[in-house]
Amino acid sequence: MAxxxxxxxxxxxxxxxxxxxxxxxxxxxxxxxFSLLSxxxxxxxxxxxxxxxxxxxxxxxxxxxxxxxxxxRGVVFRHQYIVNGLTGKKEGxxxx
Numbered sequence: 689m690a691x692x693x694x695x696x697x698x699x700x701x702x703x704x705x706x707x708x709x710x711x712x713x714x715x716x717x718x719x720x721x722f723s724l725l726s727x728x729x730x731x732x733x734x735x736x737x738x739x740x741x742x743x744x745x746x747x748x749x750x751x752x753x754x755x756x757x758x759x760x761r762g763v764v765f766r767h768q769y770i771v772n773g774l775t776g777k778k779e780g781x782x783x784x
Contacts, residue, residue, distance in 0.1 A: 694745060696743065697742075698743065701738065703730065704735065709738070713738070723740070724738060725738065
């Protein structure tokens with residue numbers, strides 16, 4: 689499991705001027721703490737408000753962590769040049 693610092697909870701809100709969004713909420717069961725905002729929580733000129741929590745991951749930090757975890761288990765990452773079959777040119781880097 690990824691360390692808690694790599695995955696962050698992100699509270700989110702969506703505000704809409706019409707209620708048409710209510711028919712397109714196919715994802716409401718995929719996020720946490722989904723709720724409709726009360727009228728007092730919705731600023732003018734909006735008519736509908738939605739609140740939910742989701743998660744975000746910093747890809748650079750997460751991928752560095754994954755690489756470190758895999759290397760500690762014996763995985764070797766190998767970067768090398770590959771010849772492009774169309775141009776005949778080398779592409780990429782060589783690094784072990």
